[in-house]
Amino acid sequence: MSKRIPESELIINSDGSIYHLNLKPEHLASTIIAVGDPDRVEKVSQYFDTIEFKMSKREFVTHTGTYKGKRITAISTGMGTDNIEIFMTELDALVNIDLETRMPKESHTSLNIIRVGTSGSMQADIPAGSMLASRYGVGLDTLMAYYTTDYTDLEANVAKAIQKKLGVSFLPYCIEGSKVLLKRLGNGLLIGNTATCPGFFAPQGREVRLKPAIPDIIERLSTISVGDFKMTNFEMETAGYYAMGRLLGHEVLSLNAIVANRITHEFAKDSYAIVDQLIKHTLDKIAE
Ligand SMILES: O=P(O)(O)O[C@H]1O[C@H](CO)[C@@H](O)[C@H]1O
Numbered sequence: 001m002s003k004r005i006p007e008s009e010l011i012i013n014s015d016g017s018i019y020h021l022n023l024k025p026e027h028l029a030s031t032i033i034a035v036g037d038p039d040r041v042e043k044v045s046q047y048f049d050t051i052e053f054k055m056s057k058r059e060f061v062t063h064t065g066t067y068k069g070k071r072i073t074a075i076s077t078g079m080g081t082d083n084i085e086i087f088m089t090e091l092d093a094l095v096n097i098d099l100e101t102r103m104p105k106e107s108h109t110s111l112n113i114i115r116v117g118t119s120g121s122m123q124a125d126i127p128a129g130s131m132l133a134s135r136y137g138v139g140l141d142t143l144m145a146y147y148t149t150d151y152t153d154l155e156a157n158v159a160k161a162i163q164k165k166l167g168v169s170f171l172p173y174c175i176e177g178s179k180v181l182l183k184r185l186g187n188g189l190l191i192g193n194t195a196t197c198p199g200f201f202a203p204q205g206r207e208v209r210l211k212p213a214i215p216d217i218i219e220r221l222s223t224i225s226v227g228d229f230k231m232t233n234f235e236m237e238t239a240g241y242y243a244m245g246r247l248l249g250h251e252v253l254s255l256n257a258i259v260a261n262r263i264t265h266e267f268a269k270d271s272y273a274i275v276d277q278l279i280k281h282t283l284d285k286i287a288e
């Protein structure tokens, strides 16, 4: 028997919208393009035929409209898996909880959620300017210490291999994204496995004024090999999306505009052009 979810646990604003996203169920399409940067939302919605709704709260900027007749919501999440935990839980609540009775709905609605983000390559042969779909996300954060889920043997083996290789005290997590969305949207992109880091600098091996505790983290991660599993790129959200997607029952895929190559030390001359190309790819594949 499901239980009523108390006011303190799932917070609904006085206008009936959900706490952080500030959205009501009718504001959300079942296909969602999620981006990190709030300014990127209008870079997506500029291509919409019509925009029916706009909202902005904290880092969560939302535009809902249609592209080639298909209803789509573009939302920003800000940076990091802590934001993704909030984002995914509240998105799920909008479709799977009756916000008036506070009871989980009897039938489950699964959303299609596609992240369009920027990322750094850890392989010399994946240059800045590439577009890559993540088959797996590897969380180097500790989000999954707070949730329990089942992992496949490959996922568990990768997590253990990475823990050993990095010599960290916590167990990273490895989760596959949506096979269905990868088939639909991955066509024409590189396919890789993405390291999701709890920071941009030391957790991705960057040294500015502070020396990273694992100075050779790029070398250690880029040479991990479990069967034919190899790590390809760094960013800060994908594994959180894949974990929350599995837990909550949504299809999630992460697409990456590779703006930096950490081996050759190149940064894309026009990172916005690559992101734009990836946005157009995503919209067209969704509309097919
Ligand atoms: O471009 P977005 O989607 O923000 O993604 C990447 O860029 C940010 C760091 O610059 C992190 O959020 C990382 O995951």
Ligand SMILES: O=c1cc[nH]c(=O)[nH]1
Binding pocket: 118, 119, 120, 121, 200, 204, 234, 235, 236, 259, 260
């Ligand atoms: O190197 C990069 C580039 C974009 N985003 C990241 O998190 N890392």
